Amino acid sequence: MKREASEVKQRVNAKRTLQGSQKVVGLAMISNIALFSGKLYAAWQSGSASMFSEALHSLADVLNESLLMWGIWRSLRQPDPQHPYGFTAERYAWALVSGVGIFFLGGGVSLYHGISGLMSANHVLGDMTSSWCVLGASLVFEGATMTYAYKHIAQSARTAGVSVTDYLKRGADPTAVQVFAEDCAAVSGVAIAGTCLGLTKLLNNPMIDSLGSITIGILLSGVAAFLIKRNIAGLVETRMPVGKEREIVEELEADPIVSSVQDVKSTALGTESARFKAEILFNGEEVTQRYIQRNRAHFQSEIALLKTLTTEKEIEEWTKRQGGRIVSTLGNEVDRLELKIITKRPEVKHIDLEIL
Incomplete structure (x- = not known):
């Protein structure tokens, strides 16, 4: 009876953690849907490669967060005779698919668009007003979801008795870590896009804008590589410390x-x-x-x-x-x-x- 009570308590704690992750992913998804629409409009108005890369970044985040939400829902199922240890690994599997999506859709397309811009660097940027407004809104929304995800990760790290850094590397909840990493990349991407847009307008050199798109693509590829490596490690069980x-x-x-x-x-x-x-x-x-x-x-x-x-x-x-x-x-x-x-x-x- 004591052992059963302990197992019930563990299942309740695990479900509470997953429900917290659902809130993190849901908030990030709503934010990125709104930001994708705004960034795409700003890219169309300005003709900026950096803004177009940021729009792709938000689209990739929306699609990937949908996969994360699906993985959480799948892992909430109770163990059955065919899966006596439950479905915990499904979170890592879908998070891995999400990481691959960030790499190809976010990083790959941004790199391609930036290189294409360099090949035709004589394009002229249009009105930048909408771009600045969208970048400002992105900084607020992405910063808010990043902070919310960090608080959830910090709470999970305290529960697990490890540091936040260790939890980011090996924590059992890949979804909140993935949202946090995506939002860190998003905030950095906003800073890169804003800097490149400003320099492009100041120096009247559209190549800087294309270089911004390439930089964002490299940033997303680096984050995706970290997430892919982390989730593969989660799928392959290793020895306890x-x-x-x-x-x-x-x-x-x-x-x-x-x-x-x-x-x-x-x-x-x-x-x-x-x-x-x-x-x-x-x-x-x-x-x-x-x-x-x-x-x-x-x-x-x-x-x-x-x-x-x-x-x-x-x-x-x-x-x-x-x-x-x-x-x-x-x-x-x-x-x-x-x-x-x-x-x-x-x-x-x-x-x-x-x-x-």
Whole structure:
């Protein structure tokens, strides 16, 4: 019952985190839909390659955030017989697809458009008023969603007991990290576009505008490469940090009921989810002693009953009963050890202690 209560609490916390991520992604999606429309209009009015790249950037963000939302919805499903550990990995899978989309749609097309502009650098920029207005609005909206995503990540990092930097690299929630990275790139892109537009107008050199588009494309490609690498790492489970795994082993070995711990294996999915498996050689004498101590009055009555037994059959039945009770005591001890590990290491979601 204690173990079930612990698992229910873990599922509730995981669902709460995902619902927080849904809010982050939803807010970013609404913001980018509005910004895409404004940037596209400003690009059409001004003929700016940088503004066109920014419009593509917002479009890529909208499409990618749709994929992230789909991944969150898929991962909220309850485990079933075919997927006993749930659907956590689906968040990484769809986040990976989203990262690839940023690379090709955002970075690739921006680079292509900027290079095309360099090839025909004699184009004339039109009215810049709408571009400045849209860039200002972008800075406000993107900055707001970036701040909201950062707060969610900081809260998740505190819950996981890691720094924000570690959570950005290995955290178990790729969606909020992806939105934060996209918004950081968006704010940087606004600064690049604004600078290039200003220099283009001041120096009357449209090549600067095209170079801005290329710079934005390189920025998006770099962010996409980071997200792709991070999400691939999330899909391929790795060993728990050696120090944390060793702490669990030492805690098991320090328990009087454990003689040795062998064949230890662990996997980690980010910083908030891990599985631990080990083969345990139990101290049979200590197990028997605990059975006697916990049921001393009952055991004394069993001893009194044993003294009255006269046939081999009666003694055999008595021995079977005691053996079954000792095995039940061993099962209780295994549950105690597992609950002890989960309580001290909440990131360990599944424990498998095999009896040697």
